[in-house]
Amino acid sequence: MHQLKKDGKQMAKRFSELVARTMSPESQERARVKTRELLAEMALDELRAALSLTQEHLAETLGVRQSSVSKIIRGQNMYISTLDKVIKAMGGDMEVFVVLPNGKIKLSLEQFRTVANDTSKKRSRDRNKEPDPLAEIAS
Numbered sequence: 001m002h003q004l005k006k007d008g009k010q011m012a013k014r015f016s017e018l019v020a021r022t023m024s025p026e027s028q029e030r031a032r033v034k035t036r037e038l039l040a041e042m043a044l045d046e047l048r049a050a051l052s053l054t055q056e057h058l059a060e061t062l063g064v065r066q067s068s069v070s071k072i073i074r075g076q077n078m079y080i081s082t083l084d085k086v087i088k089a090m091g092g093d094m095e096v097f098v099v100l101p102n103g104k105i106k107l108s109l110e111q112f113r114t115v116a117n118d119t120s121k122k123r124s125r126d127r128n129k130e131p132d133p134l135a136e137i138a139s
Contacts, residue, residue: 055069
């Protein structure tokens, strides 16, 4: 492997070599833990960007307007079923966990999907009301 030289000192060519030379094992481990934490928790818009997806692409996949996707991404209140559909449009599956003092429990999303479907049926019966811009995704 080729080594770069500066002022007579060898310079690491790979980032991993630089880390190994300049960070203690304890610092490296703290950095790895922090990286895992940051990657494990992302805002919806950060996830969209990390997947290189545009709001327009999500809107097309979901069959809604880009403005509706924008409202969701900005964090307005939404149904869990709506979030589930957005995550599916990003190519993922959503799981919801409850963390309790004695453990972690996965919630079934079926109950939320059922409520969203019932709400959608009710809305279709009452066409005279002003439509909710997020409702088109929730149905």
